[in-house]
Amino acid sequence: MSIEVTFQLSDADLEHFRHLMTTAIANAAKLPEATIKQKAAQAIAEMSSDGVPEFVTSRVASLEALLVMLDDDTWKLPEEERQEVLTSLAYFSEPEDLVPDHIPVLGYLDDAIMIELVVQDLSANIEAYKEFCEFREKEMARRGVEISTEDWLASKRMEMHTRMRKRRSERRGGRIFSRVF
Known part of the structure; x- marks a missing residue:
């Protein structure tokens, strides 16, 4: 039998966790990128x-996507966004948690909250990367060639133009207007 426990963190509570994240970021600023990634990978594995x-565990996949996107040469994460991802992973390179992990069940509560904050902050990056990976996998299977972010963006542009034409057509009741010059 399982039970569901729901709680809501106030702005003050969230501020406390953001302060912990800021402290972790300051400490991680002294660490090389490889160390942050290695420690984050260890935390994810744990x-x-x-x-x-x-x-x-239900939240770890999003954290893992952030780690994978850093090393994806095809994705080519811009430097500013790369630094945001690294600083977001910084908390997980800290040896001391707010709640020690060895405490059964509750030891990971702070980690779950931090993952949630990271995912909120970087949700657009995570969504875009996952969408790109799905597109790349599908297109590579279909075409058998390497897929770039430019290919994905071209596909997104085509989708957007198709939606715009469809909406325009729906607004006109399906009528197509032509100009006479």
Whole structure:
């Protein structure tokens, strides 16, 4: 039998967690990128292991996507966004958690909250990257060639233009107007 426990963090509560993130970022600024990525990967592996509560493991995929996007040469994450992702992963390179992980179940509560904050802050990046990966996989299987971000963006542009034409047509009741000059 499982139970559901729901709680809401106030702005003051969130400010406390953001302060912890800011402290972690300041500490991580001294670390090389490789170290942050390695420690974040270790934290992800630990949070994916048996015995970790589902409320944590269900959030780890988004954190993992951030780590993977950093090393995806095809994605070519702009430097400013790359730094945002790295600083967001900084908390997970901190050896000391707010709640020590060895405390059964509750030890990962702070990690789940931090993942949630990171995902909120970087949700657009995560969504775009996941969408790009799905497009790349589908197109590589279909065409058998490498797919670039430019290919994906061209596809997105075509989708947008198709939607615009469809909306325009719907507004006109399906009538097509032609200009006579």
